[in-house]
Amino acid sequence: MTDFSRITLAGGIKAAAPAFRHSPSVSPQPSPAHAAFAKMNEALANALDTTLFNANSASWDPAYVASDEDAAFGALLETARAAGDTRIVLASDRRLVFAARFISATLRLIDEGIRLDMLHFMSVNQPLLSPAEPGPTAQRADRLIAQTYDRLEALMNAVANDGAANDAFTPGAPTF
Numbered sequence: 001m002t003d004f005s006r007i008t009l010a011g012g013i014k015a016a017a018p019a020f021r022h023s024p025s026v027s028p029q030p031s032p033a034h035a036a037f038a039k040m041n042e043a044l045a046n047a048l049d050t051t052l053f054n055a056n057s058a059s060w061d062p063a064y065v066a067s068d069e070d071a072a073f074g075a076l077l078e079t080a081r082a083a084g085d086t087r088i089v090l091a092s093d094r095r096l097v098f099a100a101r102f103i104s105a106t107l108r109l110i111d112e113g114i115r116l117d118m119l120h121f122m123s124v125n126q127p128l129l130s131p132a133e134p135g136p137t138a139q140r141a142d143r144l145i146a147q148t149y150d151r152l153e154a155l156m157n158a159v160a161n162d163g164a165a166n167d168a169f170t171p172g173a174p175t176f
Contacts, residue, residue: 031089033083033090034140034144039079040100051069051155051159076107083104084103095141095145102118106152126146126149
């Protein structure tokens with residue numbers, strides 16, 4: 001049985017109207033491109049953490065379990081490729097897929113100088129990828145892209161400085 005409340009329309013006519021019911025607010029499901037880009041962002045954070053851990057001065061200690069950088073980078077490359085190949089559903093997905101393709105290409109570059117140039121190119125040109133439409137989905141995509149670029153820059157700096165960090169303190173090496 002349905003609950004009805006009585007309302008009065010213009011002219012004094014009484015009509016039945018269904019009672020207002022509160023439904024729990026449901027957060028919208030992210031698009032496949034947004035979910036894939038977020039997964040790539042997490043893989044990027046994992047690769048950054050692994051690189052920083054292995055560059056730690058105490059990582060030579062047997063009590064530390066060495067993290068597998070190759071596995072972390074392999075997972076990062078795979079998720080970046082998958083995010084770049086994701087189906088576009090929303091307008092904001094275009095920017096996510098485009099950024100994922102650039103990140104995937106940047107990670108696959110061998111020459112460190114070219115890789116850093118590509119990273120600079122992506123960071124400087126990010127405002128060109130600003131949303132054409134306002135809204136919470138586009139703003140979330142922008143924040144996610146900005147966070148991903150920050151993590152990518154930190155990862156590239158950690159990789160570039162990895163050799164110098166390990167050479168600075170090596171057990172048994174003479175210190176000057």
